[in-house]
Amino acid sequence: MTTKVLLTSLFIISVLSSCKKKTMQQKIENLPPVPTTATAPLPSKETTIADVENNSFTLSCGSGCAATYTAEDISQDKTSVRVKFKVDNYLNDEQTETTYETYLFYYSNTGEIVKIINEENQNNILDNYILSAQESFKEFAASLVQDKKIKLPQSKE
Template identity: 45%
Template sequence: MQTSKKVIISFLLFFLIGCKKSNTSEITNINVKDSVKTQNSTKVNDHSKELSDSFVISCGSGCAMTYNLKNVKDLGNIKEVRFEVETYIDEVLSETNDESYLFYYNRSNQIEKIQHKGEKENILENLLPNAVESFKNFAGKLVNDIKINANKVP
């Protein structure tokens, strides 16, 4: 009886230690994903002010895409934005692409639609809600930073 108690206690300790190691690795994974959210500096409209921004979209099942701002062209109510898009699968960079988007704003500087350059589809109607929210947040920051920048230029 004494031996079986020791075996059971040893098994429970082994199980608990195994669970703690698993939780620690999950925390590490979260920290690695958070560290992916780096800030890049890009000149806006060739003026001296720089817009710092990037955002991450989870595409599920260990996949994430980081959109790093490279360039912005202010075309009035339309902003042409070029991103370097890094795709991570299981926290490993699998590919990097340049993508250009057109951000369409109304007269109140509210985002109306976003399209891949050269396409007609409004991505705000077809993406998952979290991705739509990320693009809308970026669009709000983008128009506010450009508006501030324009006010500083003589």
């Protein structure tokens, strides 16, 4: 009787632990896409923003999974701000890979973020990403305006 109880308990524990691993793997798979291809060079009509220090934020994907976005290049044209991020992915506090992603930030003439487009797949973060990721990107966008690193588009009156 004791052996049956012990074996049953071990079986239940192993099933539960394998389910947890699968759940964490599913969370990793549900992260925003990470482009790995090179991007085209910047058009000459863009203005490069020199000070990109301390422009980073971290997104959590749950259960020991995180991605840190660090701005490496910020440039601006008349309609958008282009930010190239170095993305460090972590699993259980260990860095697993580094990739690069580029986003286009579009602002209203009052400084509010209108949309944030992933340059690789053309998805709008404000429509397609989880709420916590949207908030992190919005805070980053607001910091660019607050720190006066970008010029707001002029109204078309």
